Amino acid sequence: PLLRVIGPIWQAQLVETALLNIVNFQTLVATKAARVTLAAQGQPVVEFGLRRAQGIDGGVSASRAAYIGGCAATSNMLAGRLLGIPVRGTLAHSLVMCFDTELEAFRAYAAAMPNNCVFLVDTYNTLQGVRNAIEVGRWLRQQGHEMIGIRLDSGDLAWLSRKARELLDQAGFAQAAILASNDLDEHLIASLKQQGTAINAWGVGTRLATAFDQPALEGVYKLSAVRGTDGQWLDRIKLSEQAAKTTNPGVLQVRRFFESGQAVGDAIYDEQHPPAGRWVIVDPADSTRRKDLSSFAESQELLTPIFRAGRCVYQLPSLDDSRRRTLEQLELFHDGIKRFVNPHQYPAGLELGLHQRKMSLILKARGFNAGNPPSECSQ
Amino acid sequence: PLLRVIGPIWQAQLVETALLNIVNFQTLVATKAARVTLAAQGQPVVEFGLRRAQGIDGGVSASRAAYIGGCAATSNMLAGRLLGIPVRGTLAHSLVMCFDTELEAFRAYAAAMPNNCVFLVDTYNTLQGVRNAIEVGRWLRQQGHEMIGIRLDSGDLAWLSRKARELLDQAGFAQAAILASNDLDEHLIASLKQQGTAINAWGVGTRLATAFDQPALEGVYKLSAVRGTDGQWLDRIKLSEQAAKTTNPGVLQVRRFFESGQAVGDAIYDEQHPPAGRWVIVDPADSTRRKDLSSFAESQELLTPIFRAGRCVYQLPSLDDSRRRTLEQLELFHDGIKRFVNPHQYPAGLELGLHQRKMSLILKARGFNAGNPPSECSQ
Numbered sequence: 001p002l003l004r005v006i007g008p009i010w011q012a013q014l015v016e017t018a019l020l021n022i023v024n025f026q027t028l029v030a031t032k033a034a035r036v037t038l039a040a041q042g043q044p045v046v047e048f049g050l051r052r053a054q055g056i057d058g059g060v061s062a063s064r065a066a067y068i069g070g071c072a073a074t075s076n077m078l079a080g081r082l083l084g085i086p087v088r089g090t091l092a093h094s095l096v097m098c099f100d101t102e103l104e105a106f107r108a109y110a111a112a113m114p115n116n117c118v119f120l121v122d123t124y125n126t127l128q129g130v131r132n133a134i135e136v137g138r139w140l141r142q143q144g145h146e147m148i149g150i151r152l153d154s155g156d157l158a159w160l161s162r163k164a165r166e167l168l169d170q171a172g173f174a175q176a177a178i179l180a181s182n183d184l185d186e187h188l189i190a191s192l193k194q195q196g197t198a199i200n201a202w203g204v205g206t207r208l209a210t211a212f213d214q215p216a217l218e219g220v221y222k223l224s225a226v227r228g229t230d231g232q233w234l235d236r237i238k239l240s241e242q243a244a245k246t247t248n249p250g251v252l253q254v255r256r257f258f259e260s261g262q263a264v265g266d267a268i269y270d271e272q273h274p275p276a277g278r279w280v281i282v283d284p285a286d287s288t289r290r291k292d293l294s295s296f297a298e299s300q301e302l303l304t305p306i307f308r309a310g311r312c313v314y315q316l317p318s319l320d321d322s323r324r325r326t327l328e329q330l331e332l333f334h335d336g337i338k339r340f341v342n343p344h345q346y347p348a349g350l351e352l353g354l355h356q357r358k359m360s361l362i363l364k365a366r367g368f369n370a371g372n373p374p375s376e377c378s379q
Numbered sequence: 380p381l382l383r384v385i386g387p388i389w390q391a392q393l394v395e396t397a398l399l400n401i402v403n404f405q406t407l408v409a410t411k412a413a414r415v416t417l418a419a420q421g422q423p424v425v426e427f428g429l430r431r432a433q434g435i436d437g438g439v440s441a442s443r444a445a446y447i448g449g450c451a452a453t454s455n456m457l458a459g460r461l462l463g464i465p466v467r468g469t470l471a472h473s474l475v476m477c478f479d480t481e482l483e484a485f486r487a488y489a490a491a492m493p494n495n496c497v498f499l500v501d502t503y504n505t506l507q508g509v510r511n512a513i514e515v516g517r518w519l520r521q522q523g524h525e526m527i528g529i530r531l532d533s534g535d536l537a538w539l540s541r542k543a544r545e546l547l548d549q550a551g552f553a554q555a556a557i558l559a560s561n562d563l564d565e566h567l568i569a570s571l572k573q574q575g576t577a578i579n580a581w582g583v584g585t586r587l588a589t590a591f592d593q594p595a596l597e598g599v600y601k602l603s604a605v606r607g608t609d610g611q612w613l614d615r616i617k618l619s620e621q622a623a624k625t626t627n628p629g630v631l632q633v634r635r636f637f638e639s640g641q642a643v644g645d646a647i648y649d650e651q652h653p654p655a656g657r658w659v660i661v662d663p664a665d666s667t668r669r670k671d672l673s674s675f676a677e678s679q680e681l682l683t684p685i686f687r688a689g690r691c692v693y694q695l696p697s698l699d700d701s702r703r704r705t706l707e708q709l710e711l712f713h714d715g716i717k718r719f720v721n722p723h724q725y726p727a728g729l730e731l732g733l734h735q736r737k738m739s740l741i742l743k744a745r746g747f748n749a750g751n752p753p754s755e756c757s758q
Binding site: 009012013016017018020021022024025050051052053054055056057058059060061062092093094095097098122123124125154155156206207210211212215216217218221222223226236237238239240241242245365366 | 388391392395396397399400401403404429430431432433434435436437438439440441471472473474476477501502503504533534535585586589590591594595596597600601602605615616617618619620621624744745
């Protein structure tokens with residue numbers, strides 16, 4: 001569980017769709033942003049997605065989640081205004097094309113924004129564009145300003161960035177940054193890194209703001225227990241032929257265990273029936289795979305109260321604090337879990353007692369008694 | 380071009396992102412909805428996507444576009460309220476699970492909404508759920524009401540729907556509808572249709588509201604001409620190593636040609652230089668593939684004025700009219716174009732004169748003179 005709601009059923013149902021919409025989408029994009037940021041290995045990633053985002057609010061939510069996930073800034077002015085996210089951008093191809101030559105366009109841009117020049121160099125010919133940027137960069141320097149850098153938006157980014165770096169360095173612009181964009185995602189960035197690039201910063205749009213390769217997180221909101229008239233919680237379970245769609249019963253909490261500052265496993269358990277002895281978790285996809293977490297002394301409950309009896313009891317962190325927390329939390333997981341190809345699976349499972357109660361509820365609901373022959377046969 | 384903007388550059392750039400965001404996403408979802416609706420072959424499709432949509436406004440925009448694309452209704456109450464789209468839905472699993480038995484839950488639901496009962500039957504055991512629905516359906520009938528039907532949300536929908544149909548028919552509920560949901564899209568619906576199902580209506584959520592298999596339409600907004608001080612339009616072109624990213628120059632319009640009420644081809648042409656003689660179009664991906672559209676007497680300009688000098692000169696159609704237009708327009712294209720597997724490609728290309736002007740602009744910008752040896756060699 002990411003979130004637990006306790007309340008009268010009609011109230012709990014009223015918030016269902018809103019919670020799912022907000023939590024599913026923003027978790028999805030924050031996760032994608034964390035992946036892209038990991039791929040960039042400390043270099044800044046700017047979120048560039050609004051033009052292709054799913055609705056205007058979809059774009060603003062995406063900018064917010066991308067920032068929390070680790071992006072350094074957004075090109076979405078509205079997100080900057082509404083949420084205070086740092087805003088970054090460059091000039092557009094259309095501005096370059098307005099002028100008779102690229103050089104004239106760069107000169108006009110530099111005159112208008114002398115302290116904010118990232119020249120988009122690929123409108124006609126990328127390397128000629130770099131040379132034009134250098135020429136205008138020299139003029140800027142004479143005026144007492146420095147260009148920030150250039151932006152590549154098409155072509156072979158690995159090769160072009162190395163050639164552009166040579167040209168910039170030879171011309172005395174070793175500090176000028178090279179920003180790359182063009183349908184980037186964590187896989188392309190990782191591949192470019194592997195090829196050796198001179199790129200310093202990354203503009204990531206469509207594939208981040210829409211989480212292109214998996215555009216929906218299939219989170220659900222399920223009833224797991226009802227309180228009887230005597231105040232006791234009663235388990236509830238929804239069956240399904242698809243095992244992943246069978247729900248988990250109980251009043252659920254998640255405990256994360258640590259060893260030497262590294263997260264080693266998460267146990268989903270029932271607060272009403274915490275284990276008396278050992279903390280053993282069962283893999284939900286293979287019940288014979290189990291892990292005993294008892295030897296790890298350090299642990300933490302992941303669900304914390306936000307509202308109690310309708311009043312907020314939580315101090316909402318700033319976006320910057322949320323972003324910092326993401327980056328810190330990612331450090332708790334070893335690299336094998338975070339790699340993009342064939343990652344190691346982080347152990348997260350049902351606490352053994354809960355697993356057993358779930359199994360017997362399923363068997364009972366299907367007319368079997370756990371451990372006994374099917375009731376149909378025993379009659 | 381889907382849209383043409385003429386104005387001072389700063390005004391045209393101000394609307395860029397908003398237009399791209401709105402047009403890209405809603406075109407994408409309307410297209411997906413049209414595909415899903417085609418697959419349903421006249422049976423109603425209800426859009427169920429809000430929980431997984433990309434932002435709340437992403438969900439409302441998706442409901443709007445899905446309705447325009449052919450859906451019959453939405454489960455998004457906010458879209459119903461804001462836009463007047465018909466709202467449809469069923470009970471949730473959590474309502475069923477609130478009660479000690481499914482039968483009690485169905486009875487309570489029927490008592491509360493006697494004229495709006497679509498029983499969700501797969502919480503525990505689908506066919507037992509159908510029997511429970513029948514039992515409560517009989518009670519409803521005694522009260523002078525009729526259940527609308529049942530909803531299947533998991534398992535083998537083809538087989539379950541046929542079994543459910545048998546049970547309903549045998550019990551005298553031949554009119555009760557069978558609604559199916561569970562990660563459906565046009566491909567799954569087409570496959571279910573092919574297997575022979577008894578499903579009457581379709582609830583399509585995640586894969587429609589996020590256009591799951593291609594969640595971004597890569598539409599762009601490009602400068603194609605600037606007006607000189609003498610009032611003449613001057614072509615502009617953006618080059619790219621990727622041919623698809625090279626822009627089309629000119630003041631563009633699209634003319635669609637018809638034969639016997641069927642669309643036979645679209646010509647993108649420059650209004651300033653319409654062809655003097657024949658309308659020949661050139662395939663943008665293969666310039667040797669051409670089609671002469673001159674023999675088709677009937678044609679229509681696709682771009683129509685919406686704003687002129689800041690004033691709206693267009694009568695905005697109602698959503699219902701837009702939806703009707705979609706369904707009518709789809710009739711103009713033959714089935715081969717609309718099939719999902721290996722579809723025939725509809726002929727749409729650059730008018731020959733425009734194609735030739737584009738080619739010579741590209742060659743000139745790259746330092747070649749069309750038809751002559753490269754200028755570098757001729758010096």
